[in-house]
Amino acid sequence: MTASATLIILMAVLYAVGITVMLERSLTRVLIGFMLVGNATNLLILLVSGPSGSAPIVTGTATDESMADPVPQVLMLTAIVINFGITAFVLALIYRSWWLAQLGDQGDSVPDQHTEDTQALTEATFDAVDLDDAAIQQVLAESDEHPDDEKETEKRS
Template sequence: MTVSLVLVLIMVVLYSSGIYLMLERSLTRVILGFLLVGNATNLLLLIVAGKAGVAPIVGGGVAAEEMSDPLPQALILTAIVITFGVSAFLLGLLYRSWRLSAGDSLVDDAADVAMRSESSTMNEGGPDSEPSDTEFDAGSEAPR
């Protein structure tokens, strides 16, 4: 089984750029990153499938070693359908976000900022104190 180095490099570039885009705060870039990761996964399944062979439905004295495995092809079709469905859902979320806020970048709301600042002040107890990043600390009171 020989795998083209070009296919492997393309797959690595697709994965790395897709993950980079998914870490952005813009929903459009997250969707583009998800599409790149989905295409890289399809390429990975194609690479792992092995060498090309005769179609499995061909009869007439063809040995089993000469036939290609149909399972990776079925997995690629399933991955395409799943990627399409999730992309449609994410595009719906993007459209809803655009209609509500006229923008697609995520911003921190007041509760997130307050929780972050509250957590940082609780963790500055001193060198001997253990930092706690949860509200279920032994020293904290129960919420009312």
Template sequence: MNASLTLVVLMAVMYACGVYVMLERSLTRVLIGFLLVGNATNLLIFIMSGRPGNAPIVTGTSLDDSMVDPVPQVLMLTAIVINFGITALLLALIYRSWWLARLGDEGDNLGDEHVDDVATSSESALRSSSEDEDAVQDSLDEFERGTDDSDAPVPTIDPPATEGKTR
């Protein structure tokens, strides 16, 4: 194994700084720490990948001994994608917490000046369940009597024909 001591020390420092920064309470610092740990992981995979070599495109030749293993490259690409996805999630959480902090103690609630407007509109929009039941019963009664106010014909559903079918 021929790993550079500089890369190993850099990876260890990135892990240490990332974990230290992630222990803070600020979401922005958690994001920075996560980015440091993610990049340190990519560097670890790069260090452990082995010696450089030819691209693993053509096989079955005498140059197979000098080809590089493609698995660490795939692992690094996967780590980059996972790092990007979690970074996007953390950025969304940071934005949401900033937005709620900017609203103050109100949160997502409306201010006092809008409470009366909301109360009157919600009272007119909401009905009790007994009113709903009465409305449904009136509709059923009108349907049974055939005194439906609409001019449209009432569709009927015919049961499927069972002629000649026995079980």
């Protein structure tokens, strides 16, 4: 198989642009550069994989000689998965740095609350949970689907 000059030039341009963009200071540009380098690597694997052939399924016949090599396909699939994982990680870093930049001088620390405020909030939360439980029990008591629950609710009352 002869490699297409267009694919070789495209791969070289992707590598060049990707590495140039990765040298910028912004995390977003680093992410874009990394994605370009990942796609250039997939093109490189495609170009060096050898001649195309039939599907890589071994049947034990003489036509297996024209079978394509499955290793480059596996390498390309692995490169795609690794590229996706690192892209997700860098996106998380970008979001975290944006979040910390929005907080300003406060940073990641949480200001101390008075214990009275915390206790009042906790009591309000438990009151809301108790009201929710009572509403659920009332709906179950009124429905015909749970006759056993009605008896238990009447016993509690």
